[in-house]
Amino acid sequence: MIFVWLTETVPASGLRSKCREDQGIPGKRRITLSTFTETMWVNRLMTISLLLVVVVTEEKLSEHAATLAESSAKLGLNLYLAMAKVKGSENILISPVVVASSLGLVSLGAKGPTASEAKALLDMSKVQDDKLHSALSQLLGEVSNSTARNVTWRLGNRLYGPASVNFVEDFVKKSKKHYNYEPSKINFRDKKGALKSINEWAAETTEGKLPEVTKDLSKTDGAMIINAMFFKPHWDERFHHKMVDQRSFMVSRSVTIGIDMMHRTGLYNFYKDESNQLNILEMPLAHQLSSMVFIMPYHLQPLDELEKLLTEEQIRTWLGKLQKQAVAISLPKVKLGVSHELQKHLASIGLATAVDKSKADLSKISGKKDLYLANVLHSAALELSTEGNPYDAFIYGRKELKDPEVFYVDHPFVFLVKDKKTNSILFIGRLVKPEGRKMHDEL
Numbered sequence: 001m002i003f004v005w006l007t008e009t010v011p012a013s014g015l016r017s018k019c020r021e022d023q024g025i026p027g028k029r030r031i032t033l034s035t036f037t038e039t040m041w042v043n044r045l046m047t048i049s050l051l052l053v054v055v056v057t058e059e060k061l062s063e064h065a066a067t068l069a070e071s072s073a074k075l076g077l078n079l080y081l082a083m084a085k086v087k088g089s090e091n092i093l094i095s096p097v098v099v100a101s102s103l104g105l106v107s108l109g110a111k112g113p114t115a116s117e118a119k120a121l122l123d124m125s126k127v128q129d130d131k132l133h134s135a136l137s138q139l140l141g142e143v144s145n146s147t148a149r150n151v152t153w154r155l156g157n158r159l160y161g162p163a164s165v166n167f168v169e170d171f172v173k174k175s176k177k178h179y180n181y182e183p184s185k186i187n188f189r190d191k192k193g194a195l196k197s198i199n200e201w202a203a204e205t206t207e208g209k210l211p212e213v214t215k216d217l218s219k220t221d222g223a224m225i226i227n228a229m230f231f232k233p234h235w236d237e238r239f240h241h242k243m244v245d246q247r248s249f250m251v252s253r254s255v256t257i258g259i260d261m262m263h264r265t266g267l268y269n270f271y272k273d274e275s276n277q278l279n280i281l282e283m284p285l286a287h288q289l290s291s292m293v294f295i296m297p298y299h300l301q302p303l304d305e306l307e308k309l310l311t312e313e314q315i316r317t318w319l320g321k322l323q324k325q326a327v328a329i330s331l332p333k334v335k336l337g338v339s340h341e342l343q344k345h346l347a348s349i350g351l352a353t354a355v356d357k358s359k360a361d362l363s364k365i366s367g368k369k370d371l372y373l374a375n376v377l378h379s380a381a382l383e384l385s386t387e388g389n390p391y392d393a394f395i396y397g398r399k400e401l402k403d404p405e406v407f408y409v410d411h412p413f414v415f416l417v418k419d420k421k422t423n424s425i426l427f428i429g430r431l432v433k434p435e436g437r438k439m440h441d442e443l
Helices: 038-041 061-084 098-109 110-119 129-143 169-179 191-207 304-308 312-320 344-346 393-397
Strands: 001-012 017-021 029-031 046-054 092-094 152-162 181-186 223-232 244-250 258-275 279-283 290-297 322-334 335-341 372-383 405-408 413-419 426-432 438-439
Touching: 017 304, 029 092, 029 181, 029 258, 061 092, 061 098, 061 344, 092 098, 092 335, 092 372, 098 110, 098 129, 098 152, 098 372, 098 426, 110 129, 129 169, 129 426, 152 191, 169 181, 181 191, 191 223, 258 344, 258 372, 258 393, 279 322, 290 304, 304 438, 335 344, 335 426, 344 372, 372 426
Parallel strands: 152 181, 223 372, 322 405
Antiparallel strands: 001 046, 017 029, 092 426, 152 223, 244 258, 258 279, 258 322, 258 438, 279 290, 290 413, 335 372, 413 426
16 A cells, blocks of 8 residues: 655745745845735635545455466375475475466376376366466566565576477467577587586576586486576565674484574564474464474484475465564575486376376477476575564564573474465475584584
């Protein structure tokens, strides 16, 4: 809502003002209004002050876009759990809404079962194609509006095809319109040159935050989808830059990493799940349109048990039990960069045909059945810093901050970046092993 003040002054007929020069200060002129007698002069002076209230109506998500917000959260959770089961996997960082847009691109270029599977993963099987693409475009455009949310989010998407492919003009047009994708040809036979081109594009897209998204190309005989993004949340109340020091982060009982830790005490949504021995903390981001949720076991332990609990219903239960209270937070000041090859994981949750060279039908991309989805590279960087809105210094004298709960993040945890306006999940991930100096091998 915008308030606009409009003031109009209508001079009375015959209004006279008297100008006189101040004899004491040569060269200076002072304008004064003469004193008016008789009420007729007053009555003829009209000053109209209008307060116009202009209500700017925010664009609401369409019904299909709202459905996609929920289905993309489900998709992201299922994908996360599939990735977490891989033996030896450590850090995970994916954007469900970006993955959903990649599936939208697949359905745009596919026919038959290939298209049907992509739409099914989005819970859009019965929705017309044009409505699906418009809804995904609206959702992605809304959540990636970094200005409205006062966050840093650099996002780039590309579809690479072999040098021999000829992209259908209609596909190129619609992929740019709905998904901001740039279909590009690349000579996969020159693997070194292809890698250089891909990594340079990703580095430029993320302003150097992802200097190398891949060291190798496992398959070079099909289409390749690449997402490259950098996300930096700005807190609703920033950390003081001087409240940062060196602490240890326990990766396991035998590995500890030295990291920077930032500290602050404030009023936050917090819940202690005593039955599962978990702490859940929600930190609002600037403009309060989104928030970052941390889920951490009480003590150092593998995240397997926590991840078994990760269902949509359980997450809703945790969020529903959050209560605002004083919390003393110690949070890693870290940078996290991860590249995931998603094609196998997507196949495991339902996108089997598109990644199968013998069955895929991506003929709406090239005009013939000469492509399959060889690679889906999802690369993301996250930076947790002290930056955010100014904090209220007077809060520290308030009684509410006495005896705060302690949320000391010195061991692996799961996190979500949740968008409140669309009810979608912007990111889901886990931090198991941050970058830093290995401190010692044994406890």
